[in-house]
Amino acid sequence: MKEETEKALRQLEAEAVVCKRCMLHKTRTNVVFGVGPADAKIMLVGEGPGFTEDQTKIPFSGAAGKILNELLREAGLRREDVHVTNVVLCRPPQNRDPLPDEIEACRRFLEGHVSIIKPKFIVALGRIAARTLLGKHVSIGREHGKLFDFTYAGASFKLFLTYHPAAALYGAETKTRLQADFKKLGQIVKSMV
């Protein structure tokens, strides 16, 4: 089963690395495909690759990634056990927000990740990931730390909302909220997996 899932992911990746569905293909260095076990119980979805990710081809490998690793560790979760991807797989220039048409063009790959891996939990990191998955505007300030039963791309899972780890770079208060959310997530995961 894991082998089949791995194979399906590699097929999706082969499609992604040559993708020119949106204008972000013109400015990317690399397509940053999701990383993590094919049978991961937890999937983290961020917004889009930044400079470091564009260079390394690894999601959350820059400054925000260091914070994410720290949050996971504090929550008793291991990065190597989770699957990490983004709403768009190519870096938006100057790290701007991905545009709605870019998100729509790349939805095929997010849906592909979710339908192949079928995780038990998806953590939406920030408002853009939350909005893309839920299909509506979400106030992360109000909704962070909440857990929903949700179905997306034919897979049913628990959806957990929190801030994007990069937000911790700009405010100690947000970092404290992120730490509390991840600790809560760690407890929920332990009680349900």
Ligand code: SF4
């Ligand atoms: S962001 Fe997604 S849709 Fe756009 S070119 Fe990259 S892989 Fe294709």
